[in-house]
Amino acid sequence: MSVAEGDQAPDFTLPATGGRTVSRAGYKGRPFILYFYPKADTPGCTKEACAFQEALPALGGIGIDVIGVSKDKMPALEKFAAKYNLAFPLASDESGAVVEAFGAWVEKSMYGRKYMGIDRSTFLVGADGRIAKAWRGVKVPGHAKAVMDAAAALQKA
Template structure:
């Protein structure tokens, strides 16, 4: 299953870092960024999380919150969030239902070996709970800025 721009965002309710919970219902009436990353505390995921952390003040200024999601256990996520002092929630979706609902669980290939994993992808969800913008197969450099630009345009509309 895969979602497209304009679709209603699939519902979710997950435990998140610092004892929080994040849910689609909890963001009702507020736009936010939901991004999926393969594994806590790996180089690409660390760069991406730190880039979103850096963008938080500007995103907060336009009323956009950020949530990161992986299939990691909460203990690994808590360690990752603490190590880099990440202020936004990182959610754990160990059973993969949310990852799959957003179409971020995909076949990958490394050194000729095929396996299933999380596609680094980002979803900008509007105040009505619809998917305003999707980035799949994300390359980290410049991504947080691209998301911020799209979020700014959404906030102005």
């Protein structure tokens, strides 16, 4: 299954760093960014998380929260968040149900070997709970800025 722009965001409730719980219901009436990344504390995922952390003041200024999601266990996420002073919640989807609901669990290929993994994807969810913008197969450089620009445009609309 995969969600597209205009679709209702799938429901989710996940444990997150800092003893938090994140859920779609918890953001009812508020826009938010949900991004999926393959593995905590790897080079690309670290760059992406740090870019979103840098964008946090600007995003907060327009009333938009950020949630990072991976299949990592909570201890790995807590360590990652502490190491890079990440203030936004990193959520653990060990079962992969939320990753699959958003269509971010895909077949990948490396050195000719096929395997299943998380497609680096980001979803901007509007205050109405619908997917306002979706990015799939994300390349990290410049991505947080593109998301921030789309979020700012959403808030002006």
